Amino acid sequence: MKRIIILTLLCFTAYQCSAQQQTSNMITSQEREKAMQLLTQTESGVFDAVKGLSEAQLNFKPAADKWSVADCIKHIAAAEKELWAMAEPTLAQPANSEKRAEIKFTDDDLIKAVEDRTHKSKTFAALEPANSPYKTVAEALTAFKSNREKLIAFIKNTKTDLRNHVLVLPVGTYDSYQFILLIAAHSNRHTQQINEVKGDVGFPK
Template sequence: MKQSFILLMIVVLAFSVQAQSPASSPTPSLQGEERRFLMDYLKRSRQMMHDAVRDVTAEQWTFKPKPFRWSVAECAEHIILTERWLMSEFAAKFGKGDEPAYIFHWRKPKPKASEETLAERRSIDLFIVNDLLDRSKVDTSIPSNAPPEASVIPAGKYRTPEEMLKDFDKQRDETIRIIENLKVDWREHYVYSGWSSNRNLYDGYQYLLRIPAHCERHLMQLWEVKRDANYPRPKVS
């Protein structure tokens, strides 16, 4: 998991460094390298999900370190529910090519999009992903004081990892299909969201980055469950 996090930082930071040249000052439409990075991140986080639940037993699947903490099954279900919700919102907000309702800037309110450089956008991309992957402030010894909204709270839908993976792969395939077929300029469309106390306005590309990053965040949570001292261990015959 740490290797994936470090690789992500290197790749995104490299994009930021490349963008410092004067020629890239105006914000252009989504670049091929950004599309490739996003698609690769979606594929890598898919594999991370498969790896995380491989060989998980029925007892391990529903184990909860504490009554208020999620099990492996619940972490996985939350990932699927959130991705489904985010993509339905994305399709509604960006899929029709409508004019954006909000425009943001790192420092100034509602400027023209052309005022923001690609380097500035990419530094925000990095911040958004880092912010999601940072679980250092999560105190697993007490209930969360910021629970997710009701629509993405797991309800025990999946009885087995295999059943969950079937739904997860179906949703991830749909996510990729929507992204591949979008014709609008993701960098020129914006959305307001209260996801983070640090940021609340995102362009379309940054919105999409949150999908694999959110997946990885809760896979980190899933691994925290698997590392718990009381997590059921395979019986040695």
């Protein structure tokens, strides 16, 4: 009987250690809240930017080589889905903390860099508005909202070790938590672009 009790205690201790290790590898409550807040705020920003716009306003281009508001929305929606699809396979693999040495940005610096419209960058061909799977702004907004809400639910509930699942991509190296911040900042980057289009002197009244 004594031996059974000892074995039971050992198993319970091992379970506690395992649970504590899992908990210690989770993102902090502050990190979780920060990501949820950024995702929520930037989602609202997209919808606020296009609220009440007419078809003429949605499709106005400041120049032939510039994007319209509709183009920006189609890009945001496509990127919301495709960027997260780049991260999901990494989460299915074992944590690769040794790759953290290759990360160049802090969380805040990454957000600032993505949102900085003074630095231009060309998007992937698959994310060009012309290649978007969404044919209308309404369709794109519906898809964006659906995928954004899934991402918010994920960050709210996940117990995954996001910091030690590192993505090594042609555009840089980020941990999975940072990549969620990047997705949120990306939508804000193009919300700024929408507001630039709306501020053009030729924008329909």
